[in-house]
Amino acid sequence: MVLVYKSQFYALYQNDAERCYYLDFGHKTVKFSFCQLLALRHKINSISITSHFDASMNKHGFEVLTLCNKSHLFVFNTLEILDLNQLIQQSLLAVGISIPHNAVACVY
Amino acid sequence: MKDIARQRMSISVETMDLLNNQIKMEAHASASYLAMASWCDQNAFTQSAAFFYNQSVEERSHMMKIFQFVNDCGGSAMSPAVGETNHDFSSLEEVFETALEQEIQVTKSIHNIVNECKKNNDYNVENFLQWFIVEQLEEEKTMRDILDMFDLIGRDGIALKMIDERVTISEGEGETE
Ligand SMILES: [Fe+2]
Ligand SMILES: [Fe+2]
Numbered sequence: 001m002v003l004v005y006k007s008q009f010y011a012l013y014q015n016d017a018e019r020c021y022y023l024d025f026g027h028k029t030v031k032f033s034f035c036q037l038l039a040l041r042h043k044i045n046s047i048s049i050t051s052h053f054d055a056s057m058n059k060h061g062f063e064v065l066t067l068c069n070k071s072h073l074f075v076f077n078t079l080e081i082l083d084l085n086q087l088i089q090q091s092l093l094a095v096g097i098s099i100p101h102n103a104v105a106c107v108y
Numbered sequence: 109m110k111d112i113a114r115q116r117m118s119i120s121v122e123t124m125d126l127l128n129n130q131i132k133m134e135a136h137a138s139a140s141y142l143a144m145a146s147w148c149d150q151n152a153f154t155q156s157a158a159f160f161y162n163q164s165v166e167e168r169s170h171m172m173k174i175f176q177f178v179n180d181c182g183g184s185a186m187s188p189a190v191g192e193t194n195h196d197f198s199s200l201e202e203v204f205e206t207a208l209e210q211e212i213q214v215t216k217s218i219h220n221i222v223n224e225c226k227k228n229n230d231y232n233v234e235n236f237l238q239w240f241i242v243e244q245l246e247e248e249k250t251m252r253d254i255l256d257m258f259d260l261i262g263r264d265g266i267a268l269k270m271i272d273e274r275v276t277i278s279e280g281e282g283e284t285e
Contacts, residue, residue: 002109014109014110014112016109016110016112019110019112020112021112034112034113034116034117034182035116035184038117038121038124038183038184039184041121042184042186092113092121095111095112095113095114096113096114097113097114097120097121098120098121098122099120099122099228
């Protein structure tokens with residue numbers, strides 16, 4: 001397994017033989033297909049991090065995420081979500097599927 | 109290290125995001141045309157109603173075109189959530205003006221994606237979007253031609269009736285596209 005990227009709390013590895021990825025959450029390592037990794041990215045991008053700083057919206061600052069088509073359930077705090085976001089962004093850059101500098105404009 | 113990501117997906121995640129956003133826009137356009145069709149029906153503009161029902165179907169077909177393209181590229185197409193749709197119009201002219209404005213926004217958005225594709229040498233997506241560029245030009249022209257009729261024929265009762273009778277679904281448009 002090759003390390004793709006390591007953030008403060010997590011690490012993503014690529015397994016060439018199985019053509020998949022392994023995400024090390026510290027206490028647990030989960031196997032991800034590429035599609036599942038995309039799905040995780042989408043879930044993280046959909047989180048409103050500002051709600052974590054507003055007690056009326058997200059009182060305890062936790063996010064509950066189900067991963068890999070509901071095979072796993074995780075609870076993350078604000079820092080962990082930010083770190084996971086960093087891990088996904090940097091990993092996609094490292095595997096060459098994301099455009100460096102991320103300067104893509106969106107009109108809508 | 110194998111290039112698994114590239115093997116799985118032939119577009120960048122940023123392009124995928126832009127395309128998913130475009131899916132949302134086409135879905136919104138479809139819903140918006142349905143609201144316009146309803147307004148026309150309620151106000152006895154039957155030809156215009158038929159026109160907008162057809163437009164609504166067309167926009168959905170645009171959405172599906174992009175949706176399938178994203179998945180064909182190995183990306184993940186997201187089923188869009190359509191928010192509030194405006195149902196209030198003060199005149200038939202306003203309906204068509206809103207329609208033209210909406211088409212212009214879609215054109216701008218398509219051009220923006222093509223622009224990003226050019227910057228990132230994303231030839232596949234640029235090529236795919238060529239069809240939409242031509243389509244948008246036609247759509248804008250269709251709306252503009254109808255709006256021109258208000259200047260030519262007028263805005264009173266009988267003029268509106270005459271305009272409505274002249275609003276037709278042009279050949280080759282609709283579901284099959
Ligand atoms: Fe469209
Ligand atoms: Fe259109």
